[in-house]
Amino acid sequence: MPAPGTRERLDALARMRPLCLAEDGCVSWEAYHSHEDPARFVLVERWATRGHWETHDAGEAIQKIYLPEIMPRIEREVHPSAPAALGEAGQFHLVDQGEGGILR
Incomplete structure (x- = not known):
């Protein structure tokens, strides 16, 4: 049985993805749903620069979907990161994970 709110979160993520990718x-922008913990989602966002990611906060996906529909229902952890010694110079990666919800 899915965790409460799972379908709503999946729907919100599905609507966010094309907006973010545009x-x-x-x-890249990918959402993952844990097999072990049905309440856990992980978003992995890859942005050309940290500035692009910061500008993303003013975009439609965040303002019209993430903030009103997702944020009130989650615990959030943000982990800005880069590939270990394998990444392309200057690229910014964001990996978020958390329990009970979706993270960005």
């Missing part, structure tokens, strides 16, 4: 500087 934003300037978005290299």
